[in-house]
Amino acid sequence: MTLSGPYVALRALARRRFGLSFPPVRAANFERGVAEVCRSLALTPAELLARMLAHDPVAEAQLASALTVGETYFFRDPPHFDRVREHLARLAAADPHRQFVLWSAGCATGEEAWTLAIMAHEVLGPSAAWRVRVLGTDLDARALDHAARGVYRAWSFRQGQRPDPRWFTRDGSAWRVSSGLRRMVRFRPLNLRHADDAPRHVDVALCRNVLLYFDADGIAAAARALDRALAPDGLLITGPSDPSIAAHVALRASIEQGVLLYRPPRSTAAPPPIERTAPSTAPAAPHAVTADRTHDRTAADDVPRETDAPIDDTDDSDDLDALDRAIARDPLDLDAWTRRALARLDRCDTQGALDDALRATLLGGRAPWAHTVAAMAAHAADDRDRAALHARNALALLTPDDDTPAHAAARAVCLAIARRRLSR
Numbered sequence: 001m002t003l004s005g006p007y008v009a010l011r012a013l014a015r016r017r018f019g020l021s022f023p024p025v026r027a028a029n030f031e032r033g034v035a036e037v038c039r040s041l042a043l044t045p046a047e048l049l050a051r052m053l054a055h056d057p058v059a060e061a062q063l064a065s066a067l068t069v070g071e072t073y074f075f076r077d078p079p080h081f082d083r084v085r086e087h088l089a090r091l092a093a094a095d096p097h098r099q100f101v102l103w104s105a106g107c108a109t110g111e112e113a114w115t116l117a118i119m120a121h122e123v124l125g126p127s128a129a130w131r132v133r134v135l136g137t138d139l140d141a142r143a144l145d146h147a148a149r150g151v152y153r154a155w156s157f158r159q160g161q162r163p164d165p166r167w168f169t170r171d172g173s174a175w176r177v178s179s180g181l182r183r184m185v186r187f188r189p190l191n192l193r194h195a196d197d198a199p200r201h202v203d204v205a206l207c208r209n210v211l212l213y214f215d216a217d218g219i220a221a222a223a224r225a226l227d228r229a230l231a232p233d234g235l236l237i238t239g240p241s242d243p244s245i246a247a248h249v250a251l252r253a254s255i256e257q258g259v260l261l262y263r264p265p266r267s268t269a270a271p272p273p274i275e276r277t278a279p280s281t282a283p284a285a286p287h288a289v290t291a292d293r294t295h296d297r298t299a300a301d302d303v304p305r306e307t308d309a310p311i312d313d314t315d316d317s318d319d320l321d322a323l324d325r326a327i328a329r330d331p332l333d334l335d336a337w338t339r340r341a342l343a344r345l346d347r348c349d350t351q352g353a354l355d356d357a358l359r360a361t362l363l364g365g366r367a368p369w370a371h372t373v374a375a376m377a378a379h380a381a382d383d384r385d386r387a388a389l390h391a392r393n394a395l396a397l398l399t400p401d402d403d404t405p406a407h408a409a410a411r412a413v414c415l416a417i418a419r420r421r422l423s424r
């Protein structure tokens, strides 16, 4: 589906103002969101565009709310909260008087922020009430109103959870957050695309399931805001399907017990040893890398891995069984993920190839061959935007004056995909 007329201009505004990306596969969601706002304000799309261009706050707030996805629930992704518990316990043990700031960036209706407060009580006991402040921020003002009300229905306690009577009281068919937690948690609007007023000295930041809806500029802007926000020994966790932010900031990425974590490069918090487990099963969304980055660290720098070798070898690198075994032996083997993606592509397993290639780009944010194969797989899957993005990434990363056949071929393929001149 392609958009036309005022929709195209509105989509460009959504990208610039909110960082939100609406590729063709999500064009219908975009049109639905615009139609909802037009109905609510009794406007045509052209009139809505005019209001947006005039920075009408009502139109802007309603459009932000209609275009965002507010899916969330308490204790979503429990392993993330295990890592937060460990981190908080370590910092608290080092300084029993320390006070903490925990930030839920993109908190939607607030469940994540309240979960942080509950978890702080679990770690610190009653002293959490005075030692911990939790901030929940979001673009969507309507979601923030809900968050501040703190009243939730059963759907917010998914996956067999029961609201704990220590933190919730019954309110008709819903549950109300206790006054003890309310004293610890504040909510306020914050647009991560333009986040000059983001909090500072944050000990734990969660920015989960937010960046996957962003375009490359939005990811970079949010990454910088999160980077600036962290205390020197702070911890950041993104969602399993979020793109890596390692290409945009100097934060040090590591995978601990299957969770991707970011810490400032000279963090004084001693992380536990890295366990070599696979990252979560969801493939990463595409992210842009730039050739002229200020910082040169990526997730791949911190993850033990083999090199991102050229992909034209003629040995048994194409043997799927051998590649399956290599990945089972070492789930962080970037080279094996890249080669298996290529082997699957050769066998017309387009989706498998794309999943593997995206995993490879997550492990090796600046690995040219991973991006090359991701571009080819996305192209084969007819995901043109993703293909072009990875092709541009690969072109930025491939050594420009390397004339070996593998490099020349990769550059030619990526150029064609970036310019969309390649037939499948």
Ligand SMILES: C[S@@+](CC[C@H](N)C(=O)[O-])C[C@H]1O[C@@H](n2cnc3c(N)ncnc32)[C@H](O)[C@@H]1O
Pocket (backbone or CB within 6 Å): 017, 018, 019, 020, 068, 069, 070, 071, 072, 073, 076, 105, 106, 107, 108, 109, 112, 137, 138, 139, 140, 143, 190, 191, 192, 193, 207, 208, 209, 210, 213, 239
């Ligand atoms: C899927 S929810 C994630 C909620 C929660 N973090 C979780 O993982 O359960 C995504 C949230 O990101 C918010 N969001 C989208 N664009 C944003 C932006 N530019 N700045 C701040 N929040 C944004 C949306 O409003 C939405 O509430």
